[in-house]
Amino acid sequence: MSMLRGAGGGRAMRSFLQDSSVKGHKLAPGTARRILSFAVPYKGFLAIFLLLVAIDAAIGAATPLLFRDIIDRGIARGRTDVVVALSLGVAALALASAGATLAQRWFSARIGEGLVLDLRTAVFDHVQSMPVAFFSRTQTGALIQRLNGDVLGAQQAFTSTLSNVVSNLLSVVLVLGAMFVMSWQITLLALALLPLFVLPARLMAGRLRAATAEGYRLNADMAQTMTERFNVAGATLAKIFGRSQDSSGEFAGKAARVRDIGVTTAMYAGIFRVSLTLVAALAVALVYGVGGVFAVGGALGIGTVVALTAYLTRLYGPLTALSNLQVDVMTTLVSFERVLEVLDLPPMVANLPGARTLPKDVRPSVEFDHVRFHYPAASEVSLASLESTAILSTETGVDVVGDVSFRVEPGQMVALVGPSGAGKSTLASLVSRLYDVTDGAVLVGDRDVREVTQESLRAVIGVVTQDSHMYHDTIRANLLMARPGATDPELLDALDAAQIGEFVAALPDGLDTVVGDRGYRLSGGERQRLSIARLLLKAPSIVILDEATAHLDSESEAAVQRALATALEGRTSLVIAHRLSTVRNADTILVLDQGQLVERGTHEELVDAGGLYSELYRTQFEPQAEVLPS
Numbered sequence: 001m002s003m004l005r006g007a008g009g010g011r012a013m014r015s016f017l018q019d020s021s022v023k024g025h026k027l028a029p030g031t032a033r034r035i036l037s038f039a040v041p042y043k044g045f046l047a048i049f050l051l052l053v054a055i056d057a058a059i060g061a062a063t064p065l066l067f068r069d070i071i072d073r074g075i076a077r078g079r080t081d082v083v084v085a086l087s088l089g090v091a092a093l094a095l096a097s098a099g100a101t102l103a104q105r106w107f108s109a110r111i112g113e114g115l116v117l118d119l120r121t122a123v124f125d126h127v128q129s130m131p132v133a134f135f136s137r138t139q140t141g142a143l144i145q146r147l148n149g150d151v152l153g154a155q156q157a158f159t160s161t162l163s164n165v166v167s168n169l170l171s172v173v174l175v176l177g178a179m180f181v182m183s184w185q186i187t188l189l190a191l192a193l194l195p196l197f198v199l200p201a202r203l204m205a206g207r208l209r210a211a212t213a214e215g216y217r218l219n220a221d222m223a224q225t226m227t228e229r230f231n232v233a234g235a236t237l238a239k240i241f242g243r244s245q246d247s248s249g250e251f252a253g254k255a256a257r258v259r260d261i262g263v264t265t266a267m268y269a270g271i272f273r274v275s276l277t278l279v280a281a282l283a284v285a286l287v288y289g290v291g292g293v294f295a296v297g298g299a300l301g302i303g304t305v306v307a308l309t310a311y312l313t314r315l316y317g318p319l320t321a322l323s324n325l326q327v328d329v330m331t332t333l334v335s336f337e338r339v340l341e342v343l344d345l346p347p348m349v350a351n352l353p354g355a356r357t358l359p360k361d362v363r364p365s366v367e368f369d370h371v372r373f374h375y376p377a378a379s380e381v382s383l384a385s386l387e388s389t390a391i392l393s394t395e396t397g398v399d400v401v402g403d404v405s406f407r408v409e410p411g412q413m414v415a416l417v418g419p420s421g422a423g424k425s426t427l428a429s430l431v432s433r434l435y436d437v438t439d440g441a442v443l444v445g446d447r448d449v450r451e452v453t454q455e456s457l458r459a460v461i462g463v464v465t466q467d468s469h470m471y472h473d474t475i476r477a478n479l480l481m482a483r484p485g486a487t488d489p490e491l492l493d494a495l496d497a498a499q500i501g502e503f504v505a506a507l508p509d510g511l512d513t514v515v516g517d518r519g520y521r522l523s524g525g526e527r528q529r530l531s532i533a534r535l536l537l538k539a540p541s542i543v544i545l546d547e548a549t550a551h552l553d554s555e556s557e558a559a560v561q562r563a564l565a566t567a568l569e570g571r572t573s574l575v576i577a578h579r580l581s582t583v584r585n586a587d588t589i590l591v592l593d594q595g596q597l598v599e600r601g602t603h604e605e606l607v608d609a610g611g612l613y614s615e616l617y618r619t620q621f622e623p624q625a626e627v628l629p630s
């Protein structure tokens with residue numbers, strides 16, 4: 001789209017490119033007041049900025065008057081001194097205008113960028129406080145668009161839109177006033193030509209808008225192909241299936257459509273601008289013609305004719321822009337509203353007012369008291385505009401957890417087993433309050449998790465899942481997340497305890513090795529052990545393992561098991577296990593099926609009972625015993 005941007009920089013042009021569909025949009029009540037509240041910190045700057053805009057418009061309107069006087073009072077009467085003095089006046093006004101424009105730029109940038117900063121940090125902080133459910137639904141791209149595009153749109157409200165309104169209105173009033181005083185006949189003539197200006201603009205604007213929108217869509221489509229093909233997983237997939245050629249063809253096709261729409265857009269933009277220039281030139285011809293005839297008859301001074309034509313160029317631009325004012329203003333307000341919409345989305349899981357801190361040394365028990373849970377409906381956690389749907393479902397799912405009660409005493413290890421989809425991971429996520437229970441209560445240290453702050457709750461709980469995430473950063477940075485002030489020897493101790501010390505020591509960059517996006521350069525076992533090291537550094541009193549050793553080969557598995565044994569020592573733990581070795585060591589085994597606790601007891605008791613556990617044991621656990629004696 002750079003071609004378009006380069007070609008059609010004009011103010012009128014930009015306003016025609018905006019979407020006229022916003023015209024009918026109704027703003028939510030109170031939006032205007034809230035938008036103004038964002039301007040409050042900048043009210044001093046805004047006042048100076050608007051004053052400068054006004055000065056600039058006044059200078060623009062005054063200059064043609066000097067032209068007139070140079071000709072009529074200077075040149076026509078042979079007065080060199082008047083010509084020199086007035087020309088110096090024109091130069092002085094030009095300098096003043098340049099100064100005012102520069103100062104305007106500074107104030108507009110300072111206000112605009114400050115506002116962008118305020119809005120961005122507000123949205124970022126708010127989004128960060130949203131529950132996991134929000135992120136599991138919303139499209140990252142749509143969210144980033146709010147932080148980038150819409151925030152910039154909102155910024156325009158206070159910089160270009162506001163200054164356009166003030167500057168154009170003032171210019172039109174001053175210019176029309178001056179023109180009327182000089183010659184009301186010619187002024188009326190000039191105004192009669194206005195529709196010739198607005199009509200071609202309107203006609204072309206519709207097509208240009210459609211072509212531009214299509215261009216954006218095609219560009220986004222092309223970008224989507226790139227992001228999908230140029231990440232490790234996508235690239236690997238294409239290679240394995242030998243589809244690189246197809247990918248190239250598909251990409252070339254999309255890129256070609258971008259070229260075609262680029263040419264169309266450039267042509268529409270060209271016609272648009274040429275027709276505006278043409279009408280302006282015709283208007284100048286008309287004013288010279290009619291004004292010239294008046295001048296010959298002595299009804300007008302020559303200088304007045306020159307000044308009138310000079311005013312023409314300052315009249316049509318602002319008038320065209322003002323004719324599109326409504327769309328301009330609404331576009332920026334809608335952007336603002338889209339930002340406010342995100343800020344207004346209440347986080348489902350939030351600290352209660354007066355929530356207390358869970359002490360770090362609390363007796364680490366975990367209790368489920370008649371817990372029921374179903375996943376929240378989409379409408380409760382997200383915004384339709386952040387997903388690809390128009391309306392969000394308000395339907396809540398079926399109970400994933402139904403009336404579950406159990407207690408893990410401090411220092412105990414409880415294993416949770418059950419078929420896939422039984423609700424084990426869901427149950428585990430309730431302990432660290434990633435979701436709130438629908439009914440009943442989860443208690444940690446005999447306190448309802450909803451009554452303590454989320455930060456203090458999560459400080460005492462450590463979680464390792466089957467696919468631990470690593471930020472694209474050094475091993476050191478990924479470990480320091482767990483304990484910010486940790487020294488290198490402490491980090492190395494944790495790595496040793498997690499059975500990955502030797503591996504890290506052997507890396508050329510050691511702790512400074514960058515682990516790729518999603519820790520891609522690490523094997524599954526290495527990443528698991530690294531996340532266990534992270535857990536050890538955090539030293540939480542409660543540990544939750546969710547199939548932490550799934551997907552590992554038996555060699556990694558053995559190392560991870562040793563690492564986990566260290567991690568669990570002396571801690572309260574809830575372990576979702578699919579390994580016999582882990583299950584056997586548990587103080588109690590809970591068997592979950594379709595969200596219900598169907599059995600509980602020790603390994604021997606449950607095998608003897610001959611229920612679901614004994615079946616799982618036969619099909620899942622026992623075969624492993626031969627491969628991996630525990």
Ligand SMILES: Nc1ncnc2c1ncn2[C@@H]1O[C@H](COP(=O)(O)OP(=O)(O)O)[C@@H](O)[C@H]1O
Nearest residue numbers: 136375397400419420421422423424425426427
């Ligand atoms: N984020 C979610 N939103 C809606 N339903 C979910 C979500 N996560 C899991 N479920 C559903 O909850 C049920 C239990 O899933 P889960 O707790 O992951 O089972 P398990 O860990 O025992 O395999 C499944 O039916 C699953 O489809």
Ligand SMILES: [Mg+2]
Nearest residue numbers: 424425426546
């Ligand atoms: Mg699971």
